[in-house]
Amino acid sequence: MSRFPNPFSSSSSSSSQPSPAIVPDQQSTPQEETPSRVRNDNPNPRTTAAGFDPEALERGVEAIKKINSSQNAKKVFEITKKQEETRQAEMHVKKAEFEALQAQHETERQRVIYEEQKKLVKQQAETKAQMARYEDELTRKRMQADNESQRARNRELVKMQEESSIRQEQARRTTEEQIQAQRRQTERERAEMERETIRVRAMAEAEGRAHEAKLAEDVNKRMLVERANAEREKWVAAINTTFDHIGGGVRAILTDQNKLVVAVGGITALAAGIYTTREGARVIWGYVDRILGQPSLIRESSRGKYPWSGMISRGISTLSHKTEGPGAKIGNGFGDVILHPSLNKRIEQLAGATANTKSHQAPFRNMLFYGPPGTGKTMAARELARKSGLDYALMTGGDVAPLGSQAVTKIHQLFDWSKKSRKGLLLFIDEADAFLCERNKTYMSEAQRSALNALLFRTGDQSKDIVLALATNRPGDLDSAVSDRIDEVLEFPLPGEEERFKLLKLYLDKYISKVGERKSSWIPSFFRKEQQKIEIKGLTDDILREAAVKTEDFSGREIAKLMASVQAAVYGSQDCVLDPNLFREVIDYKVAEHQQRRNFADAKDGSV
């Protein structure tokens, strides 16, 4: 859009400064203005084919003509020129202003563009950061979801594995229980059969024996009747003869006065003599028994009831052993007591130490043997006393309580008696917990407490005469003052497999192999009762080892009893032969019996 005024345009009247040329224009007649007005009102303007309107040019030419015809043409030109120059200057100014404005606009536009770009960049950066955050968030969430699903899968897997292992375990248990039940059933059936067999055998045996006995009884009866008749006749003859003599004598006394007096006096004196002698002997014997006799608390002793009885029994034992042959061994060493090698060694060391203690006149050491019942505590104590060269006396803790108020006196008597041993004495108190338990127990009687105090008093100092050996299954029950007096503590565990094997061998030897062997002895065979000999067929060490494995948890006593049962089963059999089958049968039912006993005990423990 141009802001310059067009001198040839009719609209140039809008110029700010009126030109002299225009003045005439303004003063022009209405006739002069008509063409233009006509022109303006021309509803059909003339145009070239290209659309150019020549009217303006025509008007311009007309105006120039008018100016040229005017006297002030030059002035008009100058004014017009000046006007033009002014207008041009204005135009320049306006142009400069416009350019400045444009430049400002441009600057503003650039600034705006810059701002916009900056904003855009910032926005882009923010969008990018947000995108990155969003992506990061997404990745994190995806990873979390992945992890979560992985964990869930793992959990599921672990659960499935656990369920599977539980199922397997249950299946295994069920199978095991079924096998156990089957085994128990089989064992029960076998035990039942064995019992039945043994019962039938025993019955057959008993019947046989009864029959034999009946036959023997008949013969004996006949013999006895004959013997009794002979005896009766003999006695009748003797009585008749005696009464003949007595009758003669009585008749003589009754007829002679002096003889009658002497006879009555003699009979009276004899009766008085007999009575006095009997009572006197009773008093003296009581005194001797109190001084020399063995206290009633002692159940078993190597010293015998009286000093001379020890000598007699030793003599007899020496005699009987001597008669067994030149190489005959006195005792079995520790051969009869089968213990774990370490325990055996410890007892041997203790025996050696005790023997030396006595020879050096040093004080003895007291001992405590503890362990399950029937593990050889008493036997070991006996052997220990024998090996250490001491006398040996056994009492049981359970015997003290029934003595009541007598208990204290008996304990003192026991220690007084023990002190009399020349060699020193090992006093073994079995079931010590029954007597020496904690003093403040409510169920302990006053008499029992006093007896315990008496024992504590007698054992307060270390003794050079008495070794106290206590045995108990419950060492924890002992009074603390008693425990304080113990110097050596030995545990007797249940025998291990090797010990069980040795025990089986020992008792097989004792109860079966050596049974019925004819021993040369000083006792006449007439008085000796011989047992029937047992034949052993094919009982190898392997079978004994197999039995040792089966008899796990058996005590020494149980193994001894088991072999006694084997002996009974052999005697129950017809041919008195022990073969592997019979041996295994007895072992199996004894093991089942043991198991049953344990179950009862467990049930009892559970119910307590």
Ligand SMILES: Nc1ncnc2c1ncn2[C@@H]1O[C@H](COP(=O)(O)OP(=O)(O)OP(=O)(O)O)[C@@H](O)[C@H]1O
């Ligand atoms: N270690 C063993 N060696 C050989 N026989 C044994 C052994 N243990 C036990 N016995 C057998 O058991 C029987 C009892 O043994 P002992 O009296 O020595 O046992 P305990 O431990 O003292 O028992 P409790 O605690 O019941 O008094 C013995 O007569 C013997 O037949």
